Amino acid sequence: MKKNILIIPGDGIGQEVTTWGKKVLEKIGENYGHEFSFDEAIMGHTAIEATGNPLPDETLAKAKASDAILFGAIGHIKYDNDPSAKVRPEQGLLKIRKELGLYANLRPILLFDELLDASSLKPEILQGTDILFFRELTGDVYFGEKNRNEDNTFASDLMNYHRYEVERIARKAYEAARTRNKRLCSVDKANVLETSRLWREVVQELAKEYTDVETEHMFIDNAAMQLVKNPKKFDVVLTANLFGDILTDEASQIAGSMGMLASASVGDGTGFFEPIHGSAHDIAGQNKANPLASILSAALMLDISFGLQEEAKTVTNAVAETLKAGWRTGDIANSSTEASKILGTQEMGQKVLE
Amino acid sequence: MKKNILIIPGDGIGQEVTTWGKKVLEKIGENYGHEFSFDEAIMGHTAIEATGNPLPDETLAKAKASDAILFGAIGHIKYDNDPSAKVRPEQGLLKIRKELGLYANLRPILLFDELLDASSLKPEILQGTDILFFRELTGDVYFGEKNRNEDNTFASDLMNYHRYEVERIARKAYEAARTRNKRLCSVDKANVLETSRLWREVVQELAKEYTDVETEHMFIDNAAMQLVKNPKKFDVVLTANLFGDILTDEASQIAGSMGMLASASVGDGTGFFEPIHGSAHDIAGQNKANPLASILSAALMLDISFGLQEEAKTVTNAVAETLKAGWRTGDIANSSTEASKILGTQEMGQKVLE
Numbered sequence: 001m002k003k004n005i006l007i008i009p010g011d012g013i014g015q016e017v018t019t020w021g022k023k024v025l026e027k028i029g030e031n032y033g034h035e036f037s038f039d040e041a042i043m044g045h046t047a048i049e050a051t052g053n054p055l056p057d058e059t060l061a062k063a064k065a066s067d068a069i070l071f072g073a074i075g076h077i078k079y080d081n082d083p084s085a086k087v088r089p090e091q092g093l094l095k096i097r098k099e100l101g102l103y104a105n106l107r108p109i110l111l112f113d114e115l116l117d118a119s120s121l122k123p124e125i126l127q128g129t130d131i132l133f134f135r136e137l138t139g140d141v142y143f144g145e146k147n148r149n150e151d152n153t154f155a156s157d158l159m160n161y162h163r164y165e166v167e168r169i170a171r172k173a174y175e176a177a178r179t180r181n182k183r184l185c186s187v188d189k190a191n192v193l194e195t196s197r198l199w200r201e202v203v204q205e206l207a208k209e210y211t212d213v214e215t216e217h218m219f220i221d222n223a224a225m226q227l228v229k230n231p232k233k234f235d236v237v238l239t240a241n242l243f244g245d246i247l248t249d250e251a252s253q254i255a256g257s258m259g260m261l262a263s264a265s266v267g268d269g270t271g272f273f274e275p276i277h278g279s280a281h282d283i284a285g286q287n288k289a290n291p292l293a294s295i296l297s298a299a300l301m302l303d304i305s306f307g308l309q310e311e312a313k314t315v316t317n318a319v320a321e322t323l324k325a326g327w328r329t330g331d332i333a334n335s336s337t338e339a340s341k342i343l344g345t346q347e348m349g350q351k352v353l354e
Numbered sequence: 355m356k357k358n359i360l361i362i363p364g365d366g367i368g369q370e371v372t373t374w375g376k377k378v379l380e381k382i383g384e385n386y387g388h389e390f391s392f393d394e395a396i397m398g399h400t401a402i403e404a405t406g407n408p409l410p411d412e413t414l415a416k417a418k419a420s421d422a423i424l425f426g427a428i429g430h431i432k433y434d435n436d437p438s439a440k441v442r443p444e445q446g447l448l449k450i451r452k453e454l455g456l457y458a459n460l461r462p463i464l465l466f467d468e469l470l471d472a473s474s475l476k477p478e479i480l481q482g483t484d485i486l487f488f489r490e491l492t493g494d495v496y497f498g499e500k501n502r503n504e505d506n507t508f509a510s511d512l513m514n515y516h517r518y519e520v521e522r523i524a525r526k527a528y529e530a531a532r533t534r535n536k537r538l539c540s541v542d543k544a545n546v547l548e549t550s551r552l553w554r555e556v557v558q559e560l561a562k563e564y565t566d567v568e569t570e571h572m573f574i575d576n577a578a579m580q581l582v583k584n585p586k587k588f589d590v591v592l593t594a595n596l597f598g599d600i601l602t603d604e605a606s607q608i609a610g611s612m613g614m615l616a617s618a619s620v621g622d623g624t625g626f627f628e629p630i631h632g633s634a635h636d637i638a639g640q641n642k643a644n645p646l647a648s649i650l651s652a653a654l655m656l657d658i659s660f661g662l663q664e665e666a667k668t669v670t671n672a673v674a675e676t677l678k679a680g681w682r683t684g685d686i687a688n689s690s691t692e693a694s695k696i697l698g699t700q701e702m703g704q705k706v707l708e
């Protein structure tokens with residue numbers, strides 16, 4: 001198989017972690033005889049510094065021309081502290097999601113038995129949890145019209161959904177539920193929001209088509225609670241952009257750390273694969289970041305964009321074995337981890353490669 | 355002291371639990387020589403059934419004339435399943451919040467040592483947690499203009515804030531932080547939302563006035579994660595209506611159960627006190643609901659609306675002692691609770707009264 005892969009390291013720890021995602025893809029290419037060729041492009045703060053634009057035209061052109069994209073992280077504290085900045089790193093990420101039509105963001109909450117202890121949740125609550133989130137990614141209040149009045153006394157963002165936007169991601173979620181435990185929980189705030197009421201109507205209609213899947217509707221506040229109380233009860237979770245952002249970060253604690261979670265954004269064309277963690281500038285360049293989310297993002301790419309299930313499994317197994325052998329980065333270590341088993345980004349990446 | 359208290363049981367378990375909040379207030383009145391007089395009014399599904407209106411004029415008039423309100427719960431599964439219903443129970447609650455100017459919703463996450471085991475979080479993660487949420491309650495996407503186009507293919511809700519709305523609740527939160535551990539965490543999504551950028555600007559300005567309080571800004575996705583990972587790090591949390599709805603429900607798991615959490619809504623006039631739990635129709639009328647959140651709501655009323663700190667403390671202590679004696683309702687029992695110690699709503703209420 002021949003594939004062009006674009007690496008977009010982005011900001012902060014993005015560079016360090018994508019290095020290892022890429023090395024794993026190279027290794028898989030060698031071992032299985034695939035021709036993976038790589039290119040690189042800039043986005044976010046890094047791109048603003050270099051060109052003034054968080055998503056330069058060249059990056060977008062390369063992205064559209066590639067077969068799949070491995071992305072690192074985005075954001076910079078400078079902008080977080082300056083709410084009035086007009087050009088912002090995150091605009092790059094939002095624009096590429098929109099331009100590539102990446103409307104479905106899949107976030108599997110993969111639980112490695114070895115990490116049961118790394119979570120703040122009790123092991124008996126976690127054991128057996130296996131959730132696949134479908135977060136809508138190109139609509140909602142993220143992309144609605146934004147306003148600020150002239151004297152800075154009022155600001156607004158339009159939360160909104162079109163029926164077709166809800167339907168296309170709901171279909172993907174239902175199809176996935178069919179291959180899993182056949183349960184779908186749609187999360188909204190239909191007791192308050194009109195957008196959510198439209199969302200619920202569309203899902204109710206689809207539920208009639210997917211009668212082999214058990215459909216449940218849950219309010220976002222309740223879902224945020226149930227996810228901590230009893231995560232096992234979820235199989236496929238379908239939700240809007242903003243609610244999905246919140247719930248999946250929360251759910252990262254089920255997997256022990258944000259440093260473990262990969263995500264796949266898919267839609268009309270090229271797939272986009274990234275860790276759910278952020279740019280973590282506080283640890284950037286210190287060889288501390290956990291490369292496993294980027295490596296697992298590479299595995300998702302193999303599986304979802306290239307249909308290489310066996311290769312994907314090889315990567316996931318390599319991660320599992322590394323954990324089984326006791327190796328940990330700082331974020332997934334706990335008080336009973338031997339100090340000699342705590343690795344930096346590079347050493348952890350190397351262990352998985354081996 | 356002479357006070358008129360309005361009881362609004364609302365829907366579902368609301369009736370059962372407010373009964374006990376009221377009994378506790380009566381008892382405190384007797385014991386401390388206060389003249390508390392009580393009236394009752396309808397709201398929500400109950401009011402729709404009786405009058406067609408989720409907030410009848412008579413209820414609103416009584417509410418405005420009272421010194422404080424003890425509310426139960428709102429909502430009915432019938433409407434949850436029918437997103438197209440025009441008249442909905444929740445409209446009653448939203449309208450009374452708006453009409454009474456209840457812009458600040460205080461939700462203390464009170465941790466009883468006896469309930470450390472009832473949580474799905476590890477005891478060592480919980481121990482020492484003490485958070486006070488300030489949730490904005492009369493703005494945000496809850497009250498912005500709602501739209502649905504004619505052919506039902508599009509829906510929207512306007513998320514919005516005025517500067518003065520952010521400032522008045524931020525001040526309340528800062529004042530509270532001064533009397534506590536002097537840390538304030540403001541939660542927003544300023545990397546994406548214009549509304550959040552205005553929010554952050556206003557809080558940054560106030561931070562310059564409250565230099566004795568340490569201010570932190572956190573994105574909502576990160577906050578949802580940190581709340582599970584390390585709840586101890588929070589003192590006062592200040593946030594918008596929607597984010598506060600989500601975070602406080604999530605935080606209920608820190609306290610072991612939603613059945614334990616009380617809230618106070620305050621603003622321009624009459625204070626409004628309610629459990630954060632919902633109407634729970636599945637257990638309504640079965641003597642299963644936990645009355646402690648309603649009883650603790652009554653304690654908040656004594657403290658915040660009437661300035662009766664000693665009386666409030668007496669109620670909180672009575673709850674703590676009941677728990678210490680081993681008594682539990684089903685929601686806060688765990689595998690090591692003796693069956694004979696598990697009580698119904700009435701018996702639990704009675705124990706606290708004694």
Ligand SMILES: CC(C)[C@H](C(=O)O)[C@@H](O)C(=O)O
Binds near residue numbers: 075575
């Ligand atoms: C960086 C930010 C814009 C982004 C989002 O909110 O979508 C991130 O939190 C994510 O979840 O991918």
Ligand SMILES: CC(C)[C@H](C(=O)O)[C@@H](O)C(=O)O
Binds near residue numbers: 444
């Ligand atoms: C019932 C509902 C409208 C309400 C809200 O979202 O505010 C409830 O969840 C709450 O938190 O008080």
